[in-house]
Structure formats: structure tokens, C-alpha cells
Amino acid sequence: MAVEAHGLTQAIGARWDTVRRRYKWWQLTLFVIGVIAAVSVVSALFFAVGNKPSRIYTDAPPPPVGSPHFTTAFATIVGAPVERGGTITLLNNGDQFVPSLLDAVNQARRTINFAVYIWSEGEFSDQLIAALAQKQREGVMVRVLLDGLGSLKVPDEDFSALIAAGGKVEKFRTPKFGKLTRFHRRNHRRAIVIDGDVGFTGGMAVSDVWLGDAQDEDHWRDIMFKVTGPLARSLQTAFVDLWVSSSGELLTDPRNYPAQAPAAFEGVERFVHLASSPADDDQSMGYFFLLPILAARQSVYFAAPYYVPDRHLQDALVEKARAGVDVQLLFPGPRTDNWIVRASAQARYQELLEAGVKVHEYQPTFMHAKYGVIDGTWAIVGSPNLNSRSRQLDEENALGIYDPAFGAKLTETFFTDLQRAKPITLEEWRRRNPLLKLFETMSRILDQQS
Missing domain, CATH: 1.20.5 (Single alpha-helices involved in coiled-coils or other helix-helix interfaces)
Known part of the structure; x- marks a missing residue:
């Protein structure tokens, strides 16, 4: 030796x-x-830094989601205020969203603040930019915040007419030397606010895949939500802080924050809006999803295009299903834009199915809708996915809403989506191809970047 x-x-x-x-x-x-x-x-x-607990638990059984005590605890834990009032309307696919958006833009009188993640050239982009440029020429102040990565498929010159008219276009975190360690942390928020009183958030952005009615593989299934009153005002938070970090402009013009009449506070009973930023030791967006699940008594329904949960979320879903709660999850099927992430999600199916969770895969086209409803009354909508990027890497914004009427509408939408989905059975899943099992295992190596 x-x-x-x-x-x-x-x-x-x-x-x-x-x-x-x-x-x-x-x-x-x-x-x-x-x-x-x-x-x-x-x-x-x-590689994340910071200490993370191995288990997340509550000091007492959480109040039901319909209780004001739940909303108070929820808001305190995620660090956002409890608000009330305003209306929310569900818009299915581009056939409902695009006309509603263009109509709201055309009716703008003071300001348009527009932030989405994806912006690609095409028919939708051309229509929208033309409408924005026209409103700028009419004296409406138009600001567009593009993501430095999500806007790579739209040429800068497409915005020349808007900029020439006086509109402002900025990019969030374009590649720069000295900033490369932050480049993978993107602005994934959806915050479109018009006159400070009408807003849109949800899963869609600006690309021709969001036109139509999810009628084929080239047109995605997705949902946007039109909000008014205090709900719309809350979305300004998700726009203004990233606007100043990208442009240097602090938005203090009162036109962005119009006074709201007492009637505006009617409508939605209670809501919490969270605009989150990445931080290793701040898991607010994770708690935004986890706490309502822990409080569930009857049902937990989620639709998510990307499912890469941390251990806490997966455990909560499993434990609720074992306790008799109706837990159902809707994910994309064979039509997806990311096979590695889909395989990573499928690597979790067996544990979910063995616990009694019902798993479904959407079949006709890519399902990009992001929403959840707990016990039929607490809704979660906005930009986040059920993955690590939304928890700790990307800028996100989400609404937690207690409103039985809206919860019932979202529940109805979920079961309508299930009619175009395939249920996954435990027996079928255990018999899947061994090569698929290997691919699923390998895909989990990239979990933290999915």
C-alpha cells in the first residue's frame, strides 16, 4: 500500500x-x-443559504378558512394586510380575456400600468401595443414593465410607436456583468392596472398561445381574473416596486391611486394580496399556499401547470387526504412546454395516489391555469406556480380571497376542467414504463430550478 x-x-x-x-x-x-x-x-x-426547518406545523389547529380568525392569522404570517371590497370576474381563455383587456385599455382615462412575464411578438402583441400607443397619444400615461428574459421574443422596435408617443417601457433584470447571479430571478408577476380601479391578474401574458379558446395544441388553456375597486388597487403594489427598481421612477402621481367611494368596499368579503420577492429565509409565498391547506376541512382543489413542491406542501396534501379531505389536483397531460418539470411532478404521483389524492392530467392542450379553492370558499389566484421558483426565486403576486360566491364559481370551473382531463389511477401508475420512472427520478435533480 x-x-x-x-x-x-x-x-x-x-x-x-x-x-x-x-x-x-x-x-x-x-x-x-x-x-x-x-x-x-x-x-x-x-445552492440556497440559510436555515430551513425540517417541519412546518401550527401551534394549534388552524381556524377554518371561513373564519375571520383564519384571515387575520394568514395575513400576519404572510406579511400582507386584510382588505375588503371590489369585484372579481373569471375570464376563461383568450376569447374572454383579450376582448376584456382591450376594452379596459380603450376606456382608460388616466394611467395604464402593465406588467407580465411573457411578451412575444404576434397578433395579440400587435393589437395590444397599437391600443396602448393610441391611449398614450390621447394623454393617458402608459407604463409597460417587461421581464428581461420573458420578453426576448418581442423586438424592441415593436414598442417604438408607444415610446414615440411618450409611453415608457422598461425591462426588469436584463443581463449585465456583475449581476449574473440575479439574472435567473425573474419578474413572474401579473399586474395590469388601469386608472387604479380596474386590474387583471392570473396565468396569461402576451403571446398568441393565449388567443382562442384552448381549441387545439397551439392555444393554451388558461384563466385571467378581472378585478375592480380595492382588489385592483392592491395590484398596484405588485407593479410600482418593480417599476422603480427597473426605471428609478417613484410613482407618486395621484392618478395612480384614485379615491374610492364607500360603495367600492362592497363586494368581496375579505382578501389578502401578497407581492413576494425572492429571499432564502422568507417563504411567504410558500405559506400562502400551505396555510389554507392545513386549515381545510372538506376539500382542496388546485390546478397548476408546474408542480415541484417542497416537502411541506407535499406532506400537507398527503396528510389531508389521509384525514378524509377531498384532495384533487389538475396538472398538464402530454401537451406541455417543459417535459423535465412534468416528469418531476410525476415523480410525486405515487405518494399522492397512495394517500388518496385524486390526480388528473389535462388532455387537449397545455393547461397553464393557476388557481386553487379550499372548502369551496377560499380562493387562491395570481401568478405563482406550485414550484420552487415561485416560492423562493421569482417575483410573484397572488390573491387569497374569502368569498363563497366566487369560491363556488371557481369550484365549478375546476370540475369543468376535469371533464377534459384523464384521472390517474394508482394501479395504472405502478405499471408505468421503468424508463419513465428513471426519467422522473433524474428530473428531480433540477427540482430547485423548476
Whole structure:
């Protein structure tokens, strides 16, 4: 053994002498610096810091979601105020969303603040930019916040008419040297606010995949929500802080924050709007989904295009199903825009199915809708996915709403979506191809970036 070790030492020494003769000292120094820099960048991008508890639990049984005590605890935990009032309207697919959006833009009188993640050139983009430019020419102040990554498919010159008219277009976190460790942290928020009193949020953005009625593979299934009054006012929060970080402009103009009549506070009984930013030790968006599940008594229904849960969320769904709560999840089927993330979600199916969770996969086209409803009365809508990016990497915004009428509408929508989905059975899942099992296992390596 000693002889073998001595031989290995000699071999390493000889190799080092060869390297020193072949390269100059400054070349070796630059190489070492490069290796250290590469390791530092990878560590910053892919390895979280901070202490995270192995288990999340409550100090007492959570109040039911219909209780004001639940809303108070929920708002305090996620760090956002309890508000009331305003209306919310569900818009199915582009056939309902696009006309409603363009109509609201055309009726604007003071301001339009527009932030979405994806913006791609095409018919939808052309119609929208033309409408925005026209309103700017009429004296409405138009601001558009693009994501530096999500807007790569739209040329800058497409906005030239809007900018020439006086509109403002900014990009959030474009690639810059010295900022690469933050580039993968994107603005995924949906915050469209018109005159401070009408807003839109949900899963859609600006691309031709969101036109139509989910009639084929080229047109996605998705939902947007039109809000008014205090609900719309709350969306301004999701726009203004990222606008100033991208443009330097603080929005203090009263036109962005019109006074609201007492009647505006009628409508939705209670809601909490959270605009979250990435932080390793701040899991507010995770709690936004986890706490209502822990409080569920009868049912938990979620539709999500990307399911990469942390251990806490997966455990909560499993435990609720075992306790007799009707837990049903709707995910994309064979039509998806990310096979690795789909496989990562499927790697969790068996545990869910064994606990009694009902899992469904949407069949006709890619299902990009993001919504949930707990006990038929507490709704969760907005930009987040049930994945690690939404919990701790991306800028997101979501509404938690207690309103039995809206909860009933969202529940009806969920079961309508299930009519176009395939239920996954435990027996079928256990018999799946072993190669698929291997792919699912491998896909989980990238969980934290999904």
C-alpha cells in the first residue's frame, strides 16, 4: 500500500512539472481564478443559504378558512394586510380575456400600468401595443414593465410607436456583468392596472398561445381574473416596486391611486394580496399556499401547470387526504412546454395516489391555469406556480380571497376542467414504463430550478 501511494505521489508530481513547463505562471493564476469564479457563480445560483426547518406545523389547529380568525392569522404570517371590497370576474381563455383587456385599455382615462412575464411578438402583441400607443397619444400615461428574459421574443422596435408617443417601457433584470447571479430571478408577476380601479391578474401574458379558446395544441388553456375597486388597487403594489427598481421612477402621481367611494368596499368579503420577492429565509409565498391547506376541512382543489413542491406542501396534501379531505389536483397531460418539470411532478404521483389524492392530467392542450379553492370558499389566484421558483426565486403576486360566491364559481370551473382531463389511477401508475420512472427520478435533480 505504501509503495502504491509513493507511486501515485510521483505520478502527480511529474504531471505538475509538465504543467508548469507548458504554461506561464500568469496563465496558471488566471486558470485558478477562473475556477474559483465559476464555483462561486454556480454556488450563488443553485445552492440556497440559510436555515430551513425540517417541519412546518401550527401551534394549534388552524381556524377554518371561513373564519375571520383564519384571515387575520394568514395575513400576519404572510406579511400582507386584510382588505375588503371590489369585484372579481373569471375570464376563461383568450376569447374572454383579450376582448376584456382591450376594452379596459380603450376606456382608460388616466394611467395604464402593465406588467407580465411573457411578451412575444404576434397578433395579440400587435393589437395590444397599437391600443396602448393610441391611449398614450390621447394623454393617458402608459407604463409597460417587461421581464428581461420573458420578453426576448418581442423586438424592441415593436414598442417604438408607444415610446414615440411618450409611453415608457422598461425591462426588469436584463443581463449585465456583475449581476449574473440575479439574472435567473425573474419578474413572474401579473399586474395590469388601469386608472387604479380596474386590474387583471392570473396565468396569461402576451403571446398568441393565449388567443382562442384552448381549441387545439397551439392555444393554451388558461384563466385571467378581472378585478375592480380595492382588489385592483392592491395590484398596484405588485407593479410600482418593480417599476422603480427597473426605471428609478417613484410613482407618486395621484392618478395612480384614485379615491374610492364607500360603495367600492362592497363586494368581496375579505382578501389578502401578497407581492413576494425572492429571499432564502422568507417563504411567504410558500405559506400562502400551505396555510389554507392545513386549515381545510372538506376539500382542496388546485390546478397548476408546474408542480415541484417542497416537502411541506407535499406532506400537507398527503396528510389531508389521509384525514378524509377531498384532495384533487389538475396538472398538464402530454401537451406541455417543459417535459423535465412534468416528469418531476410525476415523480410525486405515487405518494399522492397512495394517500388518496385524486390526480388528473389535462388532455387537449397545455393547461397553464393557476388557481386553487379550499372548502369551496377560499380562493387562491395570481401568478405563482406550485414550484420552487415561485416560492423562493421569482417575483410573484397572488390573491387569497374569502368569498363563497366566487369560491363556488371557481369550484365549478375546476370540475369543468376535469371533464377534459384523464384521472390517474394508482394501479395504472405502478405499471408505468421503468424508463419513465428513471426519467422522473433524474428530473428531480433540477427540482430547485423548476
